[in-house]
Amino acid sequence: VSRFPVTSETFIVREIDALDRSGRFDLELRSLFPSPDKPVHDVARRWTERLIRPSAGAVLTGFGWAALTRPRALASVLAAVVSGYGRRPSLLVRALVTVLLACAHARDLARRPRPPHIHAHYATYPALAAWVCSRLVGTSYSFTAHAHDLYVDTSMLDQKVAGASFVVTISEYNRALLERNNPGHTPIHVVHAGIDTAAYQFRPRTIP
Numbered sequence: 379v380s381r382f383p384v385t386s387e388t389f390i391v392r393e394i395d396a397l398d399r400s401g402r403f404d405l406e407l408r409s410l411f412p413s414p415d416k417p418v419h420d421v422a423r424r425w426t427e428r429l430i431r432p433s434a435g436a437v438l439t440g441f442g443w444a445a446l447t448r449p450r451a452l453a454s455v456l457a458a459v460v461s462g463y464g465r466r467p468s469l470l471v472r473a474l475v476t477v478l479l480a481c482a483h484a485r486d487l488a489r490r491p492r493p494p495h496i497h498a499h500y501a502t503y504p505a506l507a508a509w510v511c512s513r514l515v516g517t518s519y520s521f522t523a524h525a526h527d528l529y530v531d532t533s534m535l536d537q538k539v540a541g542a543s544f545v546v547t548i549s550e551y552n553r554a555l556l557e558r559n560n561p562g563h564t565p566i567h568v569v570h571a572g573i574d575t576a577a578y579q580f581r582p583r584t585i586p
């Protein structure tokens with residue numbers, strides 16, 4: 379994710395919890411940037427304690443590692459990012475910072491016997507980071523697209539979709555938008571966001 383925890387994104391926490399309860403996954407939670415929020419929902423607290431976010435030192439070390447051990451892949455990544463974001467300088471700066479952060483995550487993943495699958499929430503910088511990790515260490519990735527990441531900024535969306543094992547989105551309308559950027563026919567699945575109504579106390583409304 380870009381940031382964690384974010385008070386308006388409890389839907390992401392519910393999805394992580396559901397995957398964890400399934401018992402099918404050994405989950406890690408990774409973020410790129412610091413959280414903008416001081417309040418922490420109770421549902422997010424246990425994941426906050428397990429969050430992996432690289433320090434400034436890890437970012438510098440990660441970029442040096444990529445430059446020394448994967449110079450061609452890193453050069454290709456930087457060229458693609460400059461080309462893909464170059465028309466919007468403010469986004470390009472953030473994208474290049476994301477590349478640096480992704481190098482740190484990639485270096486960490488490269489030390490595993492087998493790099494794990496990455497699932498990114500949002501088609502913007504999280505998906506970019508997953509794409510960078512894939513280019514540097516060969517890990518597979520997927521991502522979920524929600525709203526602003528399709529309606530506001532679609533930088534490098536074609537490449538992010540093309541490199542993904544699959545893409546998830548929250549509506550058929552979004553799937554139709556994504557298919558316009560899917561020349562390689564990457565599988566795109568619709569998973570509607572929802573809540574467990576049994577987890578909330580309520581009283582049926584009475585009509586006089």
